[in-house]
Amino acid sequence: MSMTAMEIYALLPQTNCGECGTPTCLAFAMQLANKQATLDSCPDASDEARAALAAAAEPPITLVEIGSGDEQIEIGNETVMFRHEETFHHQCGLCVCIADDAEDAEERIEKAGELWFERIGDMIGAELVAIEDRSGDPDRFAELVSAVVQNDKQSPVLITSDPDLVRSTFEAVEGLAEARPLVHGADAENWSDMADIAAEYDVPLGVSADGLEALAELTPQIKDKGVDQMVLDPGGDDQLQTMEQLTQIRRQALDNNFRPLGYPTIAFARGDDPRKVAVDASTYVSKYAGVVVIEGEEPWQLLPLATLRQNLYTDPRVPPAVEAKLYEVGEPTEDSPVVLTTNFALTYFTVVNEIEASRVPAWVVVVDTEGQSVLTAYSSENLNAEVAAEAIKEVGLEEKVNHRDVIIPGYIAVMSGALEEESGWNVTVGPREATAIPTFMRRLVS
Amino acid sequence: MSLTPVKKSWNHQIKEVTIGTGESAVTVGGETTLPFLHDEGDMPNPPRIALDVFDAVPDTWTEDLIEATGDEINDPVEWAQKGVEEWGVELISLNLTQHALEEDPASPEDCAKLAEEIAEATGLPMIVWGAGEEEPDRDVYPVVSQALSGQRCLLGSASEESYKTLTATCIADGHNIIGESPIDINICKQVNILVTDMGMSEDRIVVFPTNGALGYGLEYAYSILERTRLAALGGDRMMAMPIIIRAGTESQRSKEVKAKEDEFPEWGSRADRGIVWEATTATSYLQAGADIVTMNHPEAIRLIRQYIDTFMNTE
Numbered sequence: 122m123s124m125t126a127m128e129i130y131a132l133l134p135q136t137n138c139g140e141c142g143t144p145t146c147l148a149f150a151m152q153l154a155n156k157q158a159t160l161d162s163c164p165d166a167s168d169e170a171r172a173a174l175a176a177a178a179e180p181p182i183t184l185v186e187i188g189s190g191d192e193q194i195e196i197g198n199e200t201v202m203f204r205h206e207e208t209f210h211h212q213c214g215l216c217v218c219i220a221d222d223a224e225d226a227e228e229r230i231e232k233a234g235e236l237w238f239e240r241i242g243d244m245i246g247a248e249l250v251a252i253e254d255r256s257g258d259p260d261r262f263a264e265l266v267s268a269v270v271q272n273d274k275q276s277p278v279l280i281t282s283d284p285d286l287v288r289s290t291f292e293a294v295e296g297l298a299e300a301r302p303l304v305h306g307a308d309a310e311n312w313s314d315m316a317d318i319a320a321e322y323d324v325p326l327g328v329s330a331d332g333l334e335a336l337a338e339l340t341p342q343i344k345d346k347g348v349d350q351m352v353l354d355p356g357g358d359d360q361l362q363t364m365e366q367l368t369q370i371r372r373q374a375l376d377n378n379f380r381p382l383g384y385p386t387i388a389f390a391r392g393d394d395p396r397k398v399a400v401d402a403s404t405y406v407s408k409y410a411g412v413v414v415i416e417g418e419e420p421w422q423l424l425p426l427a428t429l430r431q432n433l434y435t436d437p438r439v440p441p442a443v444e445a446k447l448y449e450v451g452e453p454t455e456d457s458p459v460v461l462t463t464n465f466a467l468t469y470f471t472v473v474n475e476i477e478a479s480r481v482p483a484w485v486v487v488v489d490t491e492g493q494s495v496l497t498a499y500s501s502e503n504l505n506a507e508v509a510a511e512a513i514k515e516v517g518l519e520e521k522v523n524h525r526d527v528i529i530p531g532y533i534a535v536m537s538g539a540l541e542e543e544s545g546w547n548v549t550v551g552p553r554e555a556t557a558i559p560t561f562m563r564r565l566v567s
Numbered sequence: 568m569s570l571t572p573v574k575k576s577w578n579h580q581i582k583e584v585t586i587g588t589g590e591s592a593v594t595v596g597g598e599t600t601l602p603f604l605h606d607e608g609d610m611p612n613p614p615r616i617a618l619d620v621f622d623a624v625p626d627t628w629t630e631d632l633i634e635a636t637g638d639e640i641n642d643p644v645e646w647a648q649k650g651v652e653e654w655g656v657e658l659i660s661l662n663l664t665q666h667a668l669e670e671d672p673a674s675p676e677d678c679a680k681l682a683e684e685i686a687e688a689t690g691l692p693m694i695v696w697g698a699g700e701e702e703p704d705r706d707v708y709p710v711v712s713q714a715l716s717g718q719r720c721l722l723g724s725a726s727e728e729s730y731k732t733l734t735a736t737c738i739a740d741g742h743n744i745i746g747e748s749p750i751d752i753n754i755c756k757q758v759n760i761l762v763t764d765m766g767m768s769e770d771r772i773v774v775f776p777t778n779g780a781l782g783y784g785l786e787y788a789y790s791i792l793e794r795t796r797l798a799a800l801g802g803d804r805m806m807a808m809p810i811i812i813r814a815g816t817e818s819q820r821s822k823e824v825k826a827k828e829d830e831f832p833e834w835g836s837r838a839d840r841g842i843v844w845e846a847t848t849a850t851s852y853l854q855a856g857a858d859i860v861t862m863n864h865p866e867a868i869r870l871i872r873q874y875i876d877t878f879m880n881t882e
Contacts, residue, residue: 424840474820
């Protein structure tokens with residue numbers, strides 16, 4: 122968290138010597154607060170001031186990297202409690218957890234490898250697969266971890282509180298250290314050995330403890346051992362308590378700049394009811410977890426979670442846009458209607474959704490309006506007759522359909538004439554609201 | 568090490584709105600804290616689930632949902648009763664659509680009769696939605712409202728463009744009103760101002776910010792809910808109304824719910840996908856501040872009831 126000018130001023134020598142090039146220490150403090158100067162210009166700065174300013178410059182939540190190469194994810198470095206205040210920066214990792222005493226563990230690893238879905242042009246899914254030590258058999262554990270590494274679809278996570286097992290697995294599994302697994306992990310008993318291993322192999326370390334105070338006592342000790350890539354597991358008796366703890370950790374980091382809790386978090390959704398597992402996990406996606414672990418590898422569990430994450434980690438400051446081009450809804454033919462709209466993602470998805478609901482196949486011309494909705498684009502001249510005519514021409518519709526009729530949004534009915542003149546197409550004015558599209562489309566073809 | 572928790576305290580409260588009368592009446596709102604942060608303030612009333620019932624079998628629903636609902640789907644009164652008896656819902660969300668048909672529309676009197684029958688058969692507080700089409704709705708609201716007069720229902724919805732008839736009707740017949748806004752926090756507030764200016768009491772309004780399902784613009788409504796709640800707890804009285812969200816009907820429009828398994832084998836079982844999609848849409852909005860969620864699938868309803876119990880510490 123950044124310091125205010127007055128907080129910085131209190132740490133300066135207050136001699137107003139002017140050596141820094143600024144007449145007073147207060148003016149210099151204001152420059153420091155605005156990051157327009159560095160403390161190096163001050164000849165009399167104390168070590169205390171240097172340390173405080175350096176700490177303030179660090180991000181309040183450490184960025185943690187899990188995995189390597191294409192499979193690497195970054196979590197942490199968050200700056201806000203609510204996405205509208207700025208944005209959520211590093212989407213949480215989604216992790217499928219497989220116990221090593223499951224007879225079909227190999228199959229599950231295979232299945233987890235398929236948990237990738239294409240959605241709005243992104244590949245979304247589970248980036249992590251955890252092998253959890255329950256069998257007590259080091260060979261079995263290593264064998265499964267090796268299967269995750271070999272599968273090469275996701276980064277491994279090792280779940281065990283036994284440091285010897287972690288060490289033997291690193292020795293047994295080729296390429297494991299290079300894959301930079303998350304080791305989960307350290308607790309009040311084993312933290313010293315676990316920290317040594319994490320430091321030796323340079324891998325991130327999960328830390329769990331009974332309550333946030335105990336957690337805050339552990340992390341500085343692990344940090345002193347040279348490990349700063351930590352992921353905090355606050356546990357919790359139920360989903361409510363876990364949510365409260367995740368919230369409190371984020372607040373401690375952001376509001377208090379409390380370093381011992383300034384790390385991303387991990388939360389587990391477990392249980393016998395696979396639907397409930399998915400529903401519980403959704404809470405941790407919205408409420409601040411850095412890694413969400415689920416016991417289960419069904420696509421219908423992962424798809425909603427990955428979609429929710431994609432939604433909530435969308436930057437609210439950027440108008441979401443889809444590519445401006447010709448889209449096909451259903452399987453349109455040369456007789457199918459042509460619909461025109463803008464490339465504001467919400468507009469596009471609403472329109473396409475409603476056309477799909479109408480079950481009338483159609484061509485959709487999406488005009489590049491810089492991600493603006495119909496009315497905004499019309500007011501800002503990003504959507505006028507010329508732009509629309511150009512878009513119709515560019516997408517090559519004249520070769521694809523045997524008619525020259527285009528449907529435009531009801532809100533821009535006023536430009537019908539100009540568009541007809543500009544494009545040579547006949548313009549039909551569609552509904553103003555997308556909800557009226559199904560009725561409109563069905564009427565059009567009946 | 569001692570750790571002083573960072574606690575937020577708020578000096579303002581969300582309005583409490585009571586729907587229904589007598590023993591079955593349901594009160595929502597009243598929070599002095601962000602969702603489920605019980606250590607920082609009160610959440611005197613749990614969020615509520617309302618069962619969506621339609622006056623005709625919705626033609627866009629998946630077979631999974633129609634099957635899970637059962638044969639009662641063909642008779643809205645039986646459907647609502649099943650909701651009470653088997654799924655334990657505490658609110659009925661009646662969706663009127665047949666009066667807006669092009670051919671052979673239902674009369675306002677038909678609509679009113681149906682609403683009355685459901686109210687009587689279930690004994691539960693009623694939410695009644697129009698078809699979202701201005702003209703047919705304008706004719707139906709006063710008749711339905713009068714038929715349910717004195718039952719303190721929740722009728723909607725009133726928009727910035729058309730709120731007058733409904734507001735006047737709700738005031739006359741002693742109902743609560745849903746103020747609708749198109750994912751826009753300023754219009755949300757504006758509708759509340761317009762409706763209260765006509766004499767509607769502040770504790771008789773529930774806001775509907777219009778929401779998409781998971782994957783369909785959920786993040787917009789999610790942030791609108793969070794901003795609305797923060798503004799209200801910070802003292803903006805015209806934002807301090809309970810919030811209603813549509814989890815079920817919106818989910819039924821999603822490709823991920825509708826697509827068959829042979830179209831997208833990589834998405835897995837459609838029956839499970841549909842349930843989890845609806846339930847996850849609900850949890851997301853509950854975590855952002857929703858006070859009422861309207862839902863369809865009995866299994867999704869079960870999951871969310873359990874979820875609310877956990878998060879209200881009332882298991």
